[in-house]
Amino acid sequence: MSDDRLRAARRLDLGLALAEEGDIPAAVEALTAACDLAPAWPEAQFALAGLLERLPDRAEAERRYNAYLALEPDDRMGAQIRLSLLGAAPVPDRLPAAYVEALFDQEAHRFDTKMRDRLAYRGPEVIAESLAEIAPHMPDGARVLDLGCGTGLTGQPLRLLAGSLEGIDLSSKMLVQAAATGLYDTVRQADILTDGWSDNAAHFHLIAAGDVLNYIGDLGPVMQRAAEFLEPGGYFVFTVEAGTDTDIELGEGHRYRHSAERLRPWIAAALLDVVSVNQCVLREEKRRPVNGLVWTLRKPVLDTDMMDVGRAVRGGARDPL
Numbered sequence: 001m002s003d004d005r006l007r008a009a010r011r012l013d014l015g016l017a018l019a020e021e022g023d024i025p026a027a028v029e030a031l032t033a034a035c036d037l038a039p040a041w042p043e044a045q046f047a048l049a050g051l052l053e054r055l056p057d058r059a060e061a062e063r064r065y066n067a068y069l070a071l072e073p074d075d076r077m078g079a080q081i082r083l084s085l086l087g088a089a090p091v092p093d094r095l096p097a098a099y100v101e102a103l104f105d106q107e108a109h110r111f112d113t114k115m116r117d118r119l120a121y122r123g124p125e126v127i128a129e130s131l132a133e134i135a136p137h138m139p140d141g142a143r144v145l146d147l148g149c150g151t152g153l154t155g156q157p158l159r160l161l162a163g164s165l166e167g168i169d170l171s172s173k174m175l176v177q178a179a180a181t182g183l184y185d186t187v188r189q190a191d192i193l194t195d196g197w198s199d200n201a202a203h204f205h206l207i208a209a210g211d212v213l214n215y216i217g218d219l220g221p222v223m224q225r226a227a228e229f230l231e232p233g234g235y236f237v238f239t240v241e242a243g244t245d246t247d248i249e250l251g252e253g254h255r256y257r258h259s260a261e262r263l264r265p266w267i268a269a270a271l272l273d274v275v276s277v278n279q280c281v282l283r284e285e286k287r288r289p290v291n292g293l294v295w296t297l298r299k300p301v302l303d304t305d306m307m308d309v310g311r312a313v314r315g316g317a318r319d320p321l
Contacts, residue, residue, distance in 0.1 A: 008038035012047065024054050035064075042071040046079060053082070062088045074098035081254050091250050093218040097170060097191055100215055104150070104171035111151050111174065119283040121153070123210040123239055126280045126294050128157035130237045131208075133276065134296060135161060138235075142205040145229070146184070147192055147238075148212030150174045155183035158208055166204075168197065193221055197229045205231050209238035211282065214255040217248040219263065223270035223297075232301035236272065239282060242291045253285060260293060272297040 015030030031048040038044060049064035065079040065088075076098035083089035107114070115121035141163030146154055149167030151174050159165055167178050168190040175187045188199060193216065198204070207226055213219055219240075226236040243249045243257030250256055260277060267274060275296040282292035 004037045005041070008034040008041060008044060011037065012044055015051070016047065019051055019054075024051055027051050028055055028057075035067075039067075040071060042068050043077070045071065046077045049079070049082065053086070058086055058088075062086060076102040078103075078254060081250065084250055085252065091217060091248050093248070094193065094216045095254065097194075101170045101172075104169075105173040108151065108171060108173035108177055111177070112153065115153065115283070119285065121211070121283045122280070123282055124154045124157060126239060126282065126292070127154050127208055127210045127237060130276065130278070130294050130296050131157050131161060131206075134206075134235050134237075139205055143202055143231075144206045144208070145197060145204045146178075147197065147207055147209040149178050149184070149187065150211070152178035152181040152183055154208060154210040155181055158206070159183045161206060166198070168192065168195075192216075192225070197225060203229055203231045203234070205234045207234070207236045209236075211239060213238055213240050213258070217250065217256045219258065220266040220269060223266045223272060226297070227270040227272055227299055230299040232299055234299050235275070236297040236299075237295070238297075239280070239292050239294050241282065242279070242293050258293070263293075263295070267295075267297060271300065273300055 011030045011034035015027040015034065018027035018030060028048065028051050031044065031051055034044045035041070035048055045064050045068040049061045049068060052061035052064060062083060065083050068077065068079045069075060075096040078096065078099040080089060080092055080096055084091050138161050142161055144158050144162035144165045146158055146165065146167040149155065149169050152167065155165065155167065155178065164185045165183060167175070167184045167187040169175050169178070170189065170191055172189050175189060178184055179187050190196070207230060213222060216222060230236060240258040240263070241255060243259040243262060245259060246261050248256060248262070275298050277293055277295045280292050280294050281289045283290045
């Protein structure tokens with residue numbers, strides 16, 4: 001490490017300590033010195049941009065975020081998100097894959113405790129309630145996919161319906177936790193927008209995605225891929241945080257919100273039937289409930305007897321939206 005980089009590291013440490021104490025102007029001064037000494041250090045540029053947001057100096061924050069992106073186009077720290085929230089860039093169709101992977105690799109060892117104890121996460125219970133509605137129509141030996149399985153929190157209700165249960169996720173460290181549950185026959189690292197959902201020619205009778213689609217804005221491609229990887233008559237059960245707009249919404253928590261009005265055209269374009277959509281509370285954030293929607297979709301089949309099954313399920317379902 002060069003002398004300039006060593007001095008920059010000291011300035012960075014000083015700036016972060018000052019920020020912890022609440023002295024943002026002094027922290028900005030220290031981080032600016034760090035970036036002057038090591039202008040090609042992406043982490044320092046990103047840290048300075050974040051402090052400039054707090055100052056606030058939006059114009060300089062934007063400049064520093066863009067400087068970071070020039071050094072690290074994969075954007076594992078999420079500068080594109082911050083620029084969007086500042087109004088300096090369009091809302092992206094998805095969060096950067098490198099950012100999501102780095103975030104959940106970092107959180108994997110404490111994820112379950114954080115979700116259950118601090119955020120009162122109810123995603124698995126919400127999914128389980130929807131699974132109970134379709135359970136009578138699932139075949140023996142059903143092939144089931146946990147899409148974005150994370151540490152495997154949704155694995156238990158899925159295992160009850162599965163002859164075989166596969167899990168895919170972007171984070172390799174989350175997959176280590178999922179494999180350790182013993183619930184999955186296979187787990188595999190994959191990006192749900194760019195990689196195959198199955199590593200063979202098999203299709204699924206059930207695909208579930210709990211607390212996953214909050215990290216993707218444009219869900220049109222997800223619906224198309226669900227239709228591609230489902231067996232005829234198969235089900236897609238997923239949760240989203242509830243939005244109020246027909247546009248793609250990105251919140252301060254770096255998660256997308258989706259309204260029913262925004263989702264329905266994507267679902268229709270994928271030729272999937274809506275079996276049910278129900279309101280729910282997914283978690284808490286800052287001690288306030290995070291409202292969501294849980295959807296059950298079905299891939300149609302030509303056989304009219306099988307279509308009767310779908311109508312029977314829909315007849316008992318609640319669609320308040």
